[in-house]
Amino acid sequence: MAARLFAERGYHGTSIGDLAKALGVQKGSLYAHIESKQDLLYEAMREGAEAFHAALDAVPDDLPAGERIRLALRAHLRVVAEQLDVATVFVREWRYLEGDRAAEFLGERRRYEERFRALFRDGRERGELRTDLDDQAAARLVLSAANWAYTWLPAGADTDELADRFYAILADGIRGYATPR
Amino acid sequence: MAARLFAERGYHGTSIGDLAKALGVQKGSLYAHIESKQDLLYEAMREGAEAFHAALDAVPDDLPAGERIRLALRAHLRVVAEQLDVATVFVREWRYLEGDRAAEFLGERRRYEERFRALFRDGRERGELRTDLDDQAAARLVLSAANWAYTWLPAGADTDELADRFYAILADGIRGYATPR
DNA sequence: GCTCCTTACGAACGATCGTTAGGGTCTAAG
């Protein structure tokens, strides 16, 4: 609930009064449920982290590397589209977390990126991907594209199809003379 | 000057008092130079737009499509690294522009994205890139990666090398059996 | 029936917000 407003107007752009009004309640009443505004931001971040990790968990690990990457991309984009609010907080508003919670977020993000990178590394090591692949750069390329999607994703877009389009480009490159599928 | 603080703490997270202190001045004194806080955000956005467009202007148009894309990626990443403040405002803080200025930004971004997309479309139409290339998706993939870079770019990173790494992945794909270079 | 806990209210708190006003100091042109 709070995540929606944070995503819309930003953390500092959303007042406790705004949140209370959205809930149909006086602003003082909110403090029966939270200790501070920061708590709401923290909860939204945690929700986002959980959603992204859960989506990645659902990718089977007995598939070829390419397929796993395609499915991971689908999973990530689906979270962005279906849980846009918490996803937005996770990718953009986390910066306003204070104290240990900011560090906790960074750890969470690092862990997620590492899981993503492993998809590429494993694929390379098993010989399913190019042997000279820069897996760090590849993971960042994909994750960046997926993270940025929320800025232009139209509501109700088919994210699976979009993920497949990205993957098609990524798999064979933009140059001609495509390798056989 | 203001862009730095906006990039660091966000627009709403930066007070006029903060800006004044950074300039070694009382906050009331700022209003001899600006009409409102919004003006500072607007100026930073305009600076960012100009920097990105100027960087793209410097890409020669008598090169093969692949080279132009590689250079455009270099140019974009260089702006992000060397003018991180205005670049950050352009990609993230623009949302707090009010009234016509928000619309003006959207037009500016659209124009920039269109210029980027044209690189891919032209390359495809001239037969220098895959004939089945989805130029819209490709442009978004590249621009997203470039835009997101500011979140993890280490200070003093070699952005040209990074751009080339991205391009290498993009050109030939991640799969094995690379096309001959 | 009594007590406890949750939830909510309305009012108020001190702090900080963006902005304005009035007055002062300096510099450069007339």
Place this chain on the structure above:
DNA sequence: CTTAGACCCTAACGATCGTTCGTAAGGAGC
């Protein structure tokens, strides 16, 4: 010397911020 304008000061403005307070209604468990 005078004047105009640029620049900065201090002080204050009304508004809004996040948070706290005392109180009260309602339900659950004894």
